[in-house]
Amino acid sequence: xxxxxxxxxxxxxxxxxxxxxxxxxxxxxxxxxxxxxxxxxxxxxxxxxxxxxxxxxxxxxxxxxxxxxxxxxxxxxxxxxxxxxxxxxxxxxxxxxxxxxxxxxxxxxxxxxxxxxxxxxxxxxxxxxxxxxxxxxxxxxxxxxxxxxxxxxxxxxxxxxxxxxxxxxxxxxxxxxxxxxxxxxxxxxxxxxxxxxxxxxxxxxxxxxxxxxxxxxxxxxxxxxxxxxxxxxxxxxxxxxxxxxxxxxxxxxxxxxxxxxxxxxxxxxxxxxxxxxxxxxxxxxxxxxxxxxxxxxxxxxxxxxxxxxxxxxxxxxxxxxxxxxxxxxxxxxxxxxxxxxxxxxxxxxxxxxxxxxxxxxxxxxxxxxxxxxxxxxxxxxxxxxxxxxxxxxxxxxxxxxxxxxxxxxxxxxxxxxxxxxxxxxxxxxxxxxxxxxxxxxxxxxxxxxxxxxxxxxxxxxxxxxxxxxxxxxxxxxxxxxxxxxxxxxxxxxxxxxxxxxxxxxxxxxxxxxxxxxxxxxxxxxxxxxxxxx
Amino acid sequence: xxxxxxxxxxxxxxxxxxxxxxxxxxxxxxxxxxxxxxxxxxxxxxxxxxxxxxxxxxxxxxxxxxxxxxxxxxxxxxxxxxxxxxxxxxxxxxxxxxxxxxxxxxxxxxxxxxxxxxxxxxxxxxxxxxxxxxxxxxxxxxxxxxxxxxxxxxxxxxxxxxxxxxxxxxxxxxxxxxxxxxxxxxxxxxxxxxxxxxxxxxxxxxxxxxxxxxxxxxxxxxxxxxxxxxxxxxxxxxxxxxxxxxxxxxxxxxxxxxxxxxxxxxxxxxxxxxxxxxxxxxxxxxxxxxxxxxxxxxxxxxxxxxxxxxxxxxxxxxxxx
Numbered sequence: 001x002x003x004x005x006x007x008x009x010x011x012x013x014x015x016x017x018x019x020x021x022x023x024x025x026x027x028x029x030x031x032x033x034x035x036x037x038x039x040x041x042x043x044x045x046x047x048x049x050x051x052x053x054x055x056x057x058x059x060x061x062x063x064x065x066x067x068x069x070x071x072x073x074x075x076x077x078x079x080x081x082x083x084x085x086x087x088x089x090x091x092x093x094x095x096x097x098x099x100x101x102x103x104x105x106x107x108x109x110x111x112x113x114x115x116x117x118x119x120x121x122x123x124x125x126x127x128x129x130x131x132x133x134x135x136x137x138x139x140x141x142x143x144x145x146x147x148x149x150x151x152x153x154x155x156x157x158x159x160x161x162x163x164x165x166x167x168x169x170x171x172x173x174x175x176x177x178x179x180x181x182x183x184x185x186x187x188x189x190x191x192x193x194x195x196x197x198x199x200x201x202x203x204x205x206x207x208x209x210x211x212x213x214x215x216x217x218x219x220x221x222x223x224x225x226x227x228x229x230x231x232x233x234x235x236x237x238x239x240x241x242x243x244x245x246x247x248x249x250x251x252x253x254x255x256x257x258x259x260x261x262x263x264x265x266x267x268x269x270x271x272x273x274x275x276x277x278x279x280x281x282x283x284x285x286x287x288x289x290x291x292x293x294x295x296x297x298x299x300x301x302x303x304x305x306x307x308x309x310x311x312x313x314x315x316x317x318x319x320x321x322x323x324x325x326x327x328x329x330x331x332x333x334x335x336x337x338x339x340x341x342x343x344x345x346x347x348x349x350x351x352x353x354x355x356x357x358x359x360x361x362x363x364x365x366x367x368x369x370x371x372x373x374x375x376x377x378x379x380x381x382x383x384x385x386x387x388x389x390x391x392x393x394x395x396x397x398x399x400x401x402x403x404x405x406x407x408x409x410x411x412x413x414x415x416x417x418x419x420x421x422x423x424x425x426x427x428x429x430x431x432x433x434x435x436x437x438x439x440x441x442x443x444x445x446x447x448x449x450x451x452x453x454x455x456x457x458x459x460x461x462x463x464x465x466x467x468x469x470x471x472x473x474x475x476x477x478x479x480x481x482x483x484x485x486x487x488x489x490x491x492x493x494x495x496x497x498x499x500x501x502x503x504x505x506x507x508x509x510x511x512x513x514x515x516x517x518x519x520x521x522x523x524x525x526x527x528x529x530x531x532x533x
Numbered sequence: 534x535x536x537x538x539x540x541x542x543x544x545x546x547x548x549x550x551x552x553x554x555x556x557x558x559x560x561x562x563x564x565x566x567x568x569x570x571x572x573x574x575x576x577x578x579x580x581x582x583x584x585x586x587x588x589x590x591x592x593x594x595x596x597x598x599x600x601x602x603x604x605x606x607x608x609x610x611x612x613x614x615x616x617x618x619x620x621x622x623x624x625x626x627x628x629x630x631x632x633x634x635x636x637x638x639x640x641x642x643x644x645x646x647x648x649x650x651x652x653x654x655x656x657x658x659x660x661x662x663x664x665x666x667x668x669x670x671x672x673x674x675x676x677x678x679x680x681x682x683x684x685x686x687x688x689x690x691x692x693x694x695x696x697x698x699x700x701x702x703x704x705x706x707x708x709x710x711x712x713x714x715x716x717x718x719x720x721x722x723x724x725x726x727x728x729x730x731x732x733x734x735x736x737x738x739x740x741x742x743x744x745x746x747x748x749x750x751x752x753x754x755x756x757x758x759x760x761x762x763x764x765x766x767x768x769x770x771x772x773x774x775x776x777x778x779x780x781x782x783x784x785x786x787x788x789x790x791x792x793x794x795x796x797x798x799x800x801x802x803x804x805x806x807x808x809x810x811x812x813x814x815x816x817x818x819x820x821x822x823x824x825x826x827x828x829x830x831x832x833x834x835x836x837x838x839x840x841x842x843x844x845x846x847x848x849x850x851x852x853x854x
Contacts, residue, residue: 045811049616056570128582131583131587133570133574133579134572135576135582136575136576139579186616187611187616187618188616191615191617192615206699206702206803207622207626207803207808208629208699208808209699210698210702232697232801233801234801235798235801235807236799238681239696239697239800242688242689243697246688246692248697248698409564409814410564410568410814413563413564413568414563419577432573435574440573442573452577453573
């Protein structure tokens with residue numbers, strides 16, 4: 001016989017655990033969410049740092065935007081309007097910019113804001129010792145832009161040659177000279193407890209938990225309505241979904257698959273809007289088959305992109321045909337765009353015209369070389385695997401073999417950004433997030449291959465000319481025409497199979513008021529105007 | 534005493550070797566920290582400049598030497614992603630990790646011993662079968678699923694406990710008691726998720742150890758002397774059956790500190806697991822080396838501790854050495 005054990009232990013533990021949980025339950029009121037004047041925002045990752053000239057991730061930028069301000073800012077229509085600057089003037093040769101600054105602005109520590117801060121910010125970005133991705137925006141053909149403080153409230157920027165995209169770069173957020181002069185900007189402790197001029201002041205950052213910013217009572221613009229914003233890094237999508245349902249966060253970007261579920265939640269309002277973004281499959285134009293436009297067109301006609309939008313995005317997106325978003329001010333007019341709508345019968349005709357014949361295995365080939373490709377993409381996105389499968393099946397039907405190779409991000413980038421010619425991929429799937437300025441020189445200009453972001457090796461002298469001209473002309477209407485023409489040409493050449501423009505679906509707690517008009521700039525363009533019940 | 538000093542001295546070259554191999558392996562993985570700085574508008578020359586600033590253009594042995602020199606002085610460098618001192622990044626997150634893992638460990642041990650004893654004492658009878666079934670379930674259900682189910686039941690449906698975070702961020706330093714209370718509330722679900730996974734495996738070990746011990750002649754002798762069953766278990770069998778668990782725990786110590794990434798991810802728990810994983814994805818070498826350095830020291834400490842405990846639990850080992 002085995003020894004006896006105290007029989008009641010297990011039930012006691014169970015009862016205790018449940019009682020404990022129940023007790024805590026009553027004390028677990030949802031204070032954070034219901035607090036009047038507090039907005040809770042999810043960050044889908046932990047910010048790296050809160051210095052606007054160094055940030056590389058979207059989460060940091062989200063917080064930084066509430067603490068700092070720039071001379072100009074982007075409004076709901078993606079246009080620039082004065083912010084720290086009162087006004088600006090561009091010389092007739094397009095090489096000198098004069099910014100007049102507001103007089104009544106102070107840093108969050110009370111020190112007055114002046115032109116010296118602006119000059120310091122841009123010179124720090126230009127300094128090669130600074131680890132920033134922004135330096136290239138202020139260096140034109142190897143020559144840096146010269147910034148000088150004419151007086152305490154006037155900044156002069158002298159460009160080596162006219163460069164229209166500069167105005168957007170001039171909108172960069174400004175950092176305080178008096179706190180950062182003579183310190184190593186890359187490792188300064190300022191980067192984790194920033195001081196800015198924006199509507200909210202930094203209060204605390206608990207790594208992995210939350211970042212709190214509070215109202216800046218001496219803000220130079222309209223006084224902020226919220227007392228504070230609590231940013232919570234919640235990486236997991238499902239955890240974020242639970243948080244918006246429970247009221248722990250006030251805004252959440254919903255996957256189209258969850259839209260119906262979210263519609264049933266009474267305290268949520270849903271907004272849908274376009275973004276400055278498109279997804280695409282890039283063709284390696286150095287590939288012996290893919291450099292033939294007939295092959296690319298055959299692929300484009302074979303893929304039902306509308307069906308992809310319906311299946312992958314549940315219809316919450318638009319088929320893309322050109323490398324520019326329909327919400328951009330430089331989007332070409334409808335009839336200028338070449339559309340490769342789904343027409344698989346055209347594919348066979350195109351391939352045969354180009355000299356391809358189906359072999360015994362049902363795959364097209366020419367001179368003994370099959371139309372068999374691999375498509376690579378970086379893992380992580382929900383859409384890419386589905387897109388790839390649909391494209392694989394569509395191409396299979398017309399006699400083109402496609403192998404899908406998902407890769408870890410860094411491995412993917414190593415292939416795409418190798419800087420070598422030729423690059424070792426056939427097709428690659430990716431999305432571009434675009435800037436409000438349509439200058440996509442680095443993606444399409446032939447000089448950006450093999451080093452640069454024209455990794456597919458696209459080259460069209462006419463497009464090169466337009467991209468160069470778009471940078472030197474300052475007239476808004478003329479620039480719009482130039483970029484519309486360039487986009488239409490690229491769309492016709494089909495260097496990418498443009499897939500779609502995804503739309504954002506945002507769920508917002510109804511206790512939040514004062515959202516800006518839903519659009520590519522988001523719902524919080526005027527964060528100072530937001531209030532919470 | 535001499536034995537322990539020797540043990541510690543032997544470990545030093547081991548740690549250096551381990552760190553060097555990790556350093557090299559890390560750099561064999563595709564990409565490097567400068568990939569974080571990719572931006573479509575950036576010139577290739579600026580990327581080269583950043584690589585130079587981060588000393589990534591140096592040969593690997595030189596980089597390792599530079600790192601070691603600083604590490605000996607107690608300087609683990611700065612994170613390439615955040616510019617934050619690595620020591621600060623680790624120490625910021627250590628308390629949350631320790632709180633979660635030590636609570637879970639304590640709970641795991643108590644429950645393991647209880648279940649193991651019950652299971653062994655009632656071997657092949659229904660309590661044992663139920664426990665066996667539950668432990669197999671516990672072993673086979675993935676932690677992330679347990680975590681999500683706990684959130685779904687206790688947080689979303691019943692609204693008893695918070696789903697994520699460390700404590701309510703609206704509380705500030707003037708309310709220390711409220712912060713402690715809020716932290717305990719936030720701790721419960723992750724601890725349960727963490728514990729369920731580890732109980733299952735350990736219980737199987739402990740049950741086996743206990744059954745073995747209970748069949749030893751000295752137990753039979755003790756029973757013949759009329760010692761009560763409870764005393765028999767607690768005084769005579771407990772320590773001996775715990776030997777395999779002690780060895781296992783020694784090996785688990787570094788794991789406890791490096792953090793339970795999955796649990797931390799699901800419950801947005803601000804621990805070291807998240808730091809390590811983020812560092813791995815962004816190829817943040819200084820942070821990775823910092824966490825590795827800590828883990829290797831802890832492996833050493835864990836082994837030493839488990840050796841000490843085994844000597845305490847099993848005097849035979851002391852006599853033999």
